[in-house]
Amino acid sequence: MKHVGIRYSGLPTATELLLFDEIAVYTLGAPGHRESEEDEASLAYLAERGVVVGVTKFVVDAEARRVFNLAHEGVMRGLTKAAEILDSPSTTPPQPWPSEAEKERTIRKMHDKLESFAVLPCRVAVERTPGYRPATIVSSSTALQALDGASLVLEVVMRQMPLPDPDTPLEAILDFRADEAAVRALRHLRSWMNDIARKSLKAHEIEDGLRTLNDQYREHMRLHRMKHHNGVLRTLVTVPLDIAEQLAKLRFKAAFEALLVLQQRRLALTEAELKAPGRDVAYIVRAQDEFSRT
Secondary structure (H helix, E strand, O other), X not given: OEEEXXXXXXXXXXXXXXXXXXXXXXXXXXXXXXXXXXXXXXXXXXXXXXXXXXXXXHOOXXXXXXXXXXXXXXXXXXXXXXXXXXHOOOOOOXXXXXXXXXXXXXXXXXXXXXXXXXXXXXXXXXXXXXXEEEEEOOOOHHXXXXXXXXXXXXHHHHHHOOOOXXXXXXXXXXHHHHOHHHHHHHHHHHHHHHHHHOOOOOHHXXXXXXXXXXXXXXXXXXXXHHHHHHHHHHHHHHHHXXXXXXXXXXXXXXXXXXXXXXXXXXXXXXXXXXXXXXXXXXXXXXXXXXXXXO
């Protein structure tokens, strides 16, 4: 099952790239819609890698086409209304905006409406595509009238994800999410999110539980890494001369047994991670350790 985030426009954030298999962008390839040159290049790169796709990819049947057309009609109505408001913010006769702040708030509200017009019907289209699970991505929670359980959990998790440095290359983010251990950890996180979504918890309860699991996992792994490093250090202090001596005498068995000690310690660390409390949210911890700004 591929997890797809649906956004109205723009370059996906690092958090979205870390959490979703694909990002479906409503305006991708839309006539007349332009991003900055830098964002256009990044979107083209992500599209080439199959990470960013146009929402039209999921318009696979008549019902999907119907709801996609609803999205288009809603966006067009919203754009027309936005133009009217910006051209004439008050009733006749037109009056200037009371302040730039008021103008910005009005623009923000209209943008939120455009997002909801676009992403909510498109979510239905993605749901009708076998093998895909959709989630809506909006820049403000006011773009959604109400968050269902899964959306609420997603919002909380996204707030816990790291904010990579702006100079972090896209390749580094894509390499991280392609790592086998990260892929496994993300599957565990998604399973935990599904379980929590069924419990009808409030946002602060979800966040408190997530932070607790995060702390438990970090502390558990910190202690086991200390044991691992101390054990390896003792082994390295005593093993090299022993290995050299045994090899010199062609006594390979003793040398092999010495090297095996190191492997056993690595396996013990892996086993500790498998049993770690909070393992379900290890993906967040891994991403924080990899990308959090220092």
